[in-house]
Amino acid sequence: MRMSKLFIRTLREDPAEAEIPSHKLLLRAGMVRQVAAGIFEFLPLGQRVKHKIEQIMREEMDAIGGQEITMPIVHPAELWKRSGRWYEIGDDMARFKDRNGRDYCLGMTHEEVITDLAAQMVDSYRQLPFMLYQIQTKFRDEPRPRGGLIRVREFTMKDGYSFHASFEDLDAYYPKVYQAYFNVFRRCGLDAIAVESDVGMMGGTMAHEFMALTPVGEDTIILCDRCGYRANRQVATFLKPTPPDEAPLPLEEVATPGVDTIAGLAAFLGVPESRTAKAIFLVAEIQAEDGSTQERFVFAVVRGDMDLNETKLANAIKARRLRPAHPDEIRAIGAEPGYGSPIGIRRENVLVVVDDLIPRSPNLVAGANKPDTHYRNVNYGRDFTADRVADIVAAAPGHACPVCESPLRAERGVEVGNIFKLGTKYSEAMGATFQDEDGQIRPIVMGCYGIGSGRLMASVIELNHDPHGIIWPVSIAPYHVYLVGLGTAKAHQVVEAADRIYFELTQAGIETLYDDRDERAGVKFNDADLIGLPVRLTVGGRGLERGVVELRNRRTGETQEVPVDRVIQGVRAVLDQEWARLRAMLKEETL
RNA sequence: CGGGGAGUAGCGCAGUCUGGUAGCGCACAGCGUUUGGGGCGCUGGGGUCGUAGGUUCAAAUCCUAUCUCCCCGACCA
Numbered sequence: 235m236r237m238s239k240l241f242i243r244t245l246r247e248d249p250a251e252a253e254i255p256s257h258k259l260l261l262r263a264g265m266v267r268q269v270a271a272g273i274f275e276f277l278p279l280g281q282r283v284k285h286k287i288e289q290i291m292r293e294e295m296d297a298i299g300g301q302e303i304t305m306p307i308v309h310p311a312e313l314w315k316r317s318g319r320w321y322e323i324g325d326d327m328a329r330f331k332d333r334n335g336r337d338y339c340l341g342m343t344h345e346e347v348i349t350d351l352a353a354q355m356v357d358s359y360r361q362l363p364f365m366l367y368q369i370q371t372k373f374r375d376e377p378r379p380r381g382g383l384i385r386v387r388e389f390t391m392k393d394g395y396s397f398h399a400s401f402e403d404l405d406a407y408y409p410k411v412y413q414a415y416f417n418v419f420r421r422c423g424l425d426a427i428a429v430e431s432d433v434g435m436m437g438g439t440m441a442h443e444f445m446a447l448t449p450v451g452e453d454t455i456i457l458c459d460r461c462g463y464r465a466n467r468q469v470a471t472f473l474k475p476t477p478p479d480e481a482p483l484p485l486e487e488v489a490t491p492g493v494d495t496i497a498g499l500a501a502f503l504g505v506p507e508s509r510t511a512k513a514i515f516l517v518a519e520i521q522a523e524d525g526s527t528q529e530r531f532v533f534a535v536v537r538g539d540m541d542l543n544e545t546k547l548a549n550a551i552k553a554r555r556l557r558p559a560h561p562d563e564i565r566a567i568g569a570e571p572g573y574g575s576p577i578g579i580r581r582e583n584v585l586v587v588v589d590d591l592i593p594r595s596p597n598l599v600a601g602a603n604k605p606d607t608h609y610r611n612v613n614y615g616r617d618f619t620a621d622r623v624a625d626i627v628a629a630a631p632g633h634a635c636p637v638c639e640s641p642l643r644a645e646r647g648v649e650v651g652n653i654f655k656l657g658t659k660y661s662e663a664m665g666a667t668f669q670d671e672d673g674q675i676r677p678i679v680m681g682c683y684g685i686g687s688g689r690l691m692a693s694v695i696e697l698n699h700d701p702h703g704i705i706w707p708v709s710i711a712p713y714h715v716y717l718v719g720l721g722t723a724k725a726h727q728v729v730e731a732a733d734r735i736y737f738e739l740t741q742a743g744i745e746t747l748y749d750d751r752d753e754r755a756g757v758k759f760n761d762a763d764l765i766g767l768p769v770r771l772t773v774g775g776r777g778l779e780r781g782v783v784e785l786r787n788r789r790t791g792e793t794q795e796v797p798v799d800r801v802i803q804g805v806r807a808v809l810d811q812e813w814a815r816l817r818a819m820l821k822e823e824t825l
Numbered sequence: 826c827g828g829g830g831a832g833u834a835g836c837g838c839a840g841u842c843u844g845g846u847a848g849c850g851c852a853c854a855g856c857g858u859u860u861g862g863g864g865c866g867c868u869g870g871g872g873u874c875g876u877a878g879g880u881u882c883a884a885a886u887c888c889u890a891u892c893u894c895c896c897c898g899a900c901c902a
Contacts, residue, residue, distance in 0.1 A: 243835075243836090243852085245835095245836055245837090245851095245852090246836080246837085246851065246852085246863070247836065247837045247838095247851075248836095248837085249836070249837080250831080250836090250837070250838090250894095250895080251831095251894065251895055252895090253895080253896070261836095268894090270893085270894090271893085271894065271895090319902070322902075323902065324900095326900085326901075326902080327902095342902080343902070345902090374901080374902095376900085376901070377826075377899080377900055377901080378896095378897095378898090378899090378900080378901090380895085380896080385901085452901090557899090558899090718861090720860075720861060721860095722859095722860065724860085725860080753863090754859085754860060754861090754862085754863070754864065755860070755861040755862060755863095756861080756862035756863045756864085757862085757863050758861090758862085758863095759861080759862045759863085760862065760863050761863090763862090772861070774860095774861050775860090775861085776861065777861090784861085
């Protein structure tokens with residue numbers, strides 16, 4: 235491709251709207267353009283990267299028996315009503331009516347559609363297992379898109395779904411997907427890690443998220459350097475400290491005027507935060523057994539030195555949704571914001587959930603449910619009890635690893651993919667059943683697996699750039715060679731040499747972007763660095779006089795001169811080295 | 826949805842407080858010069874100042890409403 239013909243416009247300055255490196259570089263290198271909040275166009279260079287990423291996904295999915303299909307982006311409401319998600323999902327789903335007034339939505343994921351497909355196609359265990367996938371557009375009307383391609387509303391996702399006759403068969407297949415996912419990311423030059431994740435509302439039994447560790451990530455990952463334990467903070471556990479062994483002391487009211495925070499309380503009374511209990515007031519939407527949902531006031535209690543983990547709490551009480559309670563709701567149950575404890579509150583419609591460390595912690599300081607007053611020596615069992623005792627606090631750096639007790643560490647990560655044992659939630663709802671060997675009708679057991687291609691592309695940039703621009707891994711670089719021709723009309727012998735080398739590279743099947751523009755060397759070099767192809771080849775008058783051209787590795791910065799008649803070999807050598815580097819990242823993973 | 830910021834040429838910005846016929850840099854077109862890390866000179870094209878009302882002799886500037894975008898938070902199947 236000739237740069238003079240390429241539909242591109244590189245930018246010298248960072249667009250004002252971009253904050254994070256990948257967003258700035260994608261815009262500056264002319265790979266994408268934003269059309270609206272969270273809605274992007276992929277321009278020719280960006281499109282080539284995206285296409286290569288998707289081709290890698292295809293190959294890895296095919297390698298584990300996947301078959302590619304395309305499902306619609308517009309879904310009839312009827313399918314989503316059958317799964318119930320038409321009613322469960324809020325404004326994230328874009329809905330509309332057709333000319334006849336029928337309800338539709340834009341697909342935010344495709345469990346409903348594909349389960350309906352399976353329901354129609356599958357009758358017998360003989361047809362199982364199989365895995366279908368597609369690479370297709372999703373639309374989720376996110377409340378807040380951000381970070382360029384990191385979090386968008388319209389995006390392309392590789393979503394795969396496997397169908398099995400038994401949980402055992404799904405269990406056997408899941409590790410293959412796990413390995414295939416590592417292969418996808420590593421072949422894209424991304425060293426992602428897998429973490430345990432929340433199965434929550436998807437109703438599955440096991441799930442992993444693949445995380446690209448970068449400060450721009452929206453998730454917090456808790457990890458142990460010693461034993462390799464790693465989990466999303468939403469589900470991460472830790473070994474809780476052993477509380478002091480003390481005999482319960484008499485409950486004692488203490489005036490604490492104006493002290494309504496844990497930090498203030500600990501300072502005021504001269505006790506460590508670990509000797510206090512804090513109350514968090516929430517309202518949960520809980521689904522009853524008959525399917526109806528009801529709101530319940532949730533009174534959560536955790537130790538003062540720890541933070542509530544809402545995901546754990548929601549799972550512990552099977553809440554569909556949690557929101558902070560309003561002050562008047564808090565007072566209605568007899569508690570006082572800032573001075574709350576479960577002692578003496580009205581318990582009728584209140585669900586008291588305490589962290590499992592609370593019953594073991596004697597003589598805590600807790601609120602007295604009236605302004606400016608706390609209790610000393612609060613003891614679980616004697617002074618109050620709970621409806622549920624569970625682990626509901628968030629793991630944090632410094633906490634002890636649940637496996638090896640070493641101090642845990644936290645990092646930020648971008649979720650580039652996830653895999654999920656779905657089970658029979660959708661097959662039961664959508665009537666996707668099969669007849670087993672014994673003639674029994676059973677629901678198909680499902681798994682689902684997703685990777686966002688744009689987010690993956692942005693994550694690769696986050697981890698592969700320098701102050702000059704992007705450094706594409708060779709596997710997904712839009713082209714492999716950036717050929718800089720430094721000749722102009724007056725130095726036509728240089729132009730001719732560059733043209734000839736461009737021809738030879740192309741003939742040799744080497745993907746080349748030929749900068750044939752009438753620009754100064756600096757402009758071309760800067761664009762080459764910005765666009766970030768693995769190899770830069772410079773053809774200039776100075777070198778030609780000695781019969782050489784300059785070959786530069788974008789990643790390492792290594793520069794060498796090669797004879798004009800050995801350009802192809804020279805380029806191939808550098809590219810081979812880059813491919814070898816990616817291959818070296820591949821390795822076996824065990825679950 | 827809560828908090829903060831911003832909409833002026835393709836991009837980055839000044840001008841707004843204090844109303845008076847819209848400007849700078851880059852980019853773009855032409856010419857010349859230059860030619861291995863974003864050169865220089867001359868000439869030129871391009872903006873109903875987000876939109877709609879209002880105040881005024883006069884509005885980018887003041888008032889009202891509204892839309893959009895970005896950041897932090899909430900949310901994220």
